Amino acid sequence: MKATLNRLFEHETLSREEAREMLLSISRGAHNHIQIAAFVTVFNMRPVSLSELQGFRDAMLELCVPLDLEGRETMDIVGTGGDGKNTFNVSTLSAVVLAGAGYLVTKHGSYGVSSSVGSSDVLLSLGYEFTNDQDTLRRQLDDAGICFLHAPLFHPAMKEVVPVRKQLGMKTFFNMLGPLVNPVQPQDQLFGTFSLELSRMYQYIMQQSGRRFAIVYALDGYDEISLTGAFKWRTPDQEKLLEPEDIGRPKLTQADLHGGDTAEEAATIFRNVLNNEGTPAQFAVVTANAGMAIHSMKPEQSIEDCLAEAEESLRSGRAKAALEKLLK
Template sequence: MKQILKRLFNHETLTQEEACKLMAGITKGECNEAQIAAFLTVFQMRGVKVDELIGFREALLASRIPVDLAAYRPIDIVGTGGDGKNTFNISTCACFIVAGAGYHVAKHGNYGATSVSGASNVMELHGVKFTNRQDMLERSIEKCGMAYLHAPLFNPAMKTVAPIRKAMQVRTLFNLLGPLVNPCLPEYQLLGVADLPQMRLYTNTLQQLGIGFAVVNNLDGYDEISLTDEFKVMTNLYETIHRPSELGFSLVKQEELHGGNTSQEAARIFDNVLQGEATKAQTDCVLINASFAIQVMEPAKSIEECVAIARESLNSGRAQQTFKKFIELNN
C-alpha cells in the first residue's frame, strides 16, 4: 500500500490488475485506516480511470455472496445518489412499472445516505424482509417479475471500509462502485448519474463490461430523468439530448419532485404513484425513467412505444398488482 500511495501521489494510474489486487487487500483488512483514507482522497481529487474502476469492481464482486438470476435476463434501475435533490424513490417506483409490463427486474439498493429515503427504506416501511437466499429471490422474480437485493447482505467486504466512509463524511470511490456491484450481474442496467463526467466514465465502463445499458442525466444535476430540464441519454447504441416536450411531457418544477422530510412521506408518494393518485409531475417522472429502462431491453422500439408500454402498465393497475404481489412474497 505504501508503494501504491507513492505512485498515486505522483499522479500515476493503476492497471486493472493492480486495482483489483489493491481493493482485495483493503477489503481483507490488510491496510490501516489512515492508508485507506489517503487512498480514497486521491481518487476524490483526480478521479478514477475506467480500468481502475473495473479492477476495483472485480475485487468487490469476488468477495460477494452471489445469486444467479441470469435465466431471467433482468435489468437493474439505479441512481448513483448524491445529487442533493432529495427526490422521492423514483428509480424504485419505476422498477414496478417495468415489472408490471412483463419484464424482469433485479434491483440492488440500500438505505438512503444523502437523501431521506433510499430504496431499502421504502421497502422496509412496507414490511419487506431482506434476504440473500437464492430460492427466495428466484421465487420473487419468477412470480412477480421483481427481486430486491439489499446491498449489505451481499457485500460483506464493504463492512471493512464502512467506519472510514462514515468518518470522512464525503462521497468516495465506493459511491461510484455501488451501482456496478449488483451481485446477480444483471444483463441490463438503467443508471442515473448527477453530472456529465460521471456519465462518460460509466458509459465507457459499461461498454467494456458488455452490459446492455442506458446512462441518464438531467442537465440541471439530477441523477435520474427528472423532466425539470433537458436530459441526456447515452447507450451502447446512441447518445442524445431530449427536451421533455419532444416526448409529450410537460416541464416539471424541482419542488414537485421533493421526497418530503421523512421516509414515511417519501413512501406515501411512492404508493400514490402506483395507485394512480400522485401528481402529474410525480407520475410523469417515474414513467419516463421506466420507459428508458424498457428501451434498454427492447432497443428496436422507439422511446414513444416504450412510454406507451410503461403508461399501460401503470394505468391498467398491473404495476400496483405487481407491487402488492412483491410485498406478499417478501413479507
C-alpha cells in the same frame, strides 16, 4: 496503504490491477478506518480514472455473493446517487412499474449515504425483508416480477467500508461502483450517473460487457431523467441529447421531485404514486424513467409506445400489485 496514499497525494493514478488489489486488501481488514477514509477521500479531490474504476469493479464482482437465476433474463434500473438533489425514490419506483409491465427486475441498491433515503431505506420502511437466499429471490421474481438485492448482503466483504461511508456522509467512488456491481449482471440495465464524465466511463465499461444498456445524465446534475431540463442518452451504438418535450413530458422543477427527509415520508410518496394518488410531476418522471428503460430493451419500439406501457402499468394497478406480491 501509506505508500499508496503518498502516490495518490502526488496526483498519481492506480493501474486497474493496483486498484483491484487495494480494494481486496481493504476487504481483508488490512487497513484501519482512518486509512480507508483517507483513501476514499482522495477520489473526491480528483476524478477517479477509468483504470481505477475498472479495478475497483473487478474486486467487487470477485468478492460478491453470486445469485444464480437459472437462465432468467432480467433488468435493473439504478442511479449512482451522489447528485445531492434529494429526490424521491424514482429508480426504485420505476423498477416496480417495470415489473408491473411484465419485465423481470433484479433491483440492486443500498441505504442512502449522500441522500436522505436510499432504495433500501424506503423498501425497509414499506416492510420488505432483505435476503440473499437464492430460492426466495427466484420465487419473488416469478411471483412479483421483481426482487431486491440489498447490497450489504451481497457485498459482505465491504463491511469495513460501511461505517466509514456513513461517517463521511458524502458521495464516494462506491456511489460510482454500485450500479456496476449488481451480482446478477443483468441482461439489460438503465444507469443514471451524477456527472457527464462518469456517463462516458460507464459507456466504455458497458461496451466491453456485450450487454444491452442505456446511460442517462441530466445536464443540470441529476442521476436520472429528472425532466428538469435536457438529458444525455447513451446506448451501445448511439448518443443523443433529449429535452422533456422530445419524450412527450412537461418540464419540471427541483421542488416537484422532493423526496422527503425520512424513510417514512419517502414510503408515503412511494405508496401514493403506486395508488395513483401522487402528483402529476411524480407520475410524469416515474413513467419517463420506466418507459425509457423499456425503450433501452426494445429500441425498435417507439419511445411513445414504451412510455405508454409504463403508464398502463401504473394506471392499471399492476405496478401496485407487483409491490404487494413482493412484500408478501
